[in-house]
Amino acid sequence: MPQTLFEPAGRANVEARLGKLGPEATRAWGSMGPAQMLAHCSAALEVATGDRPRKHQLIGKIFGPFVRKSLLGDKPFSRNSPTDPTFIVTDEREFDAEKRRLSTLVDRFCAAGPAKAGAQIHSFLGRMTGDEWGVMMYKHLDHHLRQFGL
Secondary structure, three states: OOOOOHHHHHHHHHHHHHHHOOOOOOOOOOOHHHHHHHHHHHHHHHHHHHHOOOOHHHHHHHHHHHHHHHHHHHHHHHOOOOOOOHHOOOOOOOOOHHHHHHHHHHHHHHHHHHHHOOEEEEOEEEEOOOOHHHHHHHHHHHHHHHOOOO
């Protein structure tokens, strides 16, 4: 079973790694700096908390069923995985503010629980269970923390 942000161990893992991230961290791949990555992860969590409602995109309706099992499975996301273009952060961000924002969103997501998450729409996969959201958010954060060597 893949890790999930709703399990205490998964949440503690992410929070500990996030605590080690600094503004000067060097990325192993991609184009975002640490503050931009934090803003990007916050945008994704805002979908999962219901703060940023999304619609199921046509491309996801077509291709989502073919990759759903892979995206929600044990295997980590691959480097340079595609992302929703609305989540791409290119402007400069203030590291400490973005780190606090992401930490607050992780807290809110976990406190609201799977029932709240399960009511949200993923733009590529469409309807997901709350447990699937927990896996997806863990894997997304894990992916970007690994991007910075954490």
